[in-house]
Amino acid sequence: MSDTNELVQRYLAAWNETDAAARQAVLEDLFAEDAVYTDPMVSVQGRAGLDATIAAVQMQFGGLVFSLGGAVDAHHDLARFTWHLGPEGAAERSPSASTSR
Numbered sequence: 001m002s003d004t005n006e007l008v009q010r011y012l013a014a015w016n017e018t019d020a021a022a023r024q025a026v027l028e029d030l031f032a033e034d035a036v037y038t039d040p041m042v043s044v045q046g047r048a049g050l051d052a053t054i055a056a057v058q059m060q061f062g063g064l065v066f067s068l069g070g071a072v073d074a075h076h077d078l079a080r081f082t083w084h085l086g087p088e089g090a091a092e093r094s095p096s097a098s099t100s101r
Contacts (some may be wrong), residue, residue: 004072004074004079005072007030007079008068008072008079008081009068010026010029010030011030012066012067012068012083013026014026014027014030014054015054015057015058015066016065016066017054018058020051020055023051023054023055024047024051027047027050027051028047031047031050033046033047034046035047035050037049037050037053061085063087064085064086064087065085065086065087065088066083066084066085067083067084067086067090068081068082068083068084069081069082069083069084070082
């Protein structure tokens with residue numbers, strides 16, 4: 001697994017981590033304190049803001065997990081990838097059984 005693939009897997013693991021202390025430890029390892037996270041639904045600054053966003057998403061989609069939806073495309077210190085949100089293992093069983101971003 002390349003460093004970029006491993007980094008993306010760790011990022012998705014943070015979104016799946018339901019233990020707040022463990023998730024915060026992963027975020028501390030992955031993100032600078034002043035990191036900015038922006039998507040169409042939210043824009044937050046700092047690890048605490050991202051942690052709160054992840055916790056809110058987990059509450060909204062309880063029991064669902066994020067998984068990598070295909071190969072990671074990376075160059076020039078940027079990575080682009082597709083993810084799925086669905087029941088554990090759903091992406092492996094049927095791509096139509098999960099939601100892609």
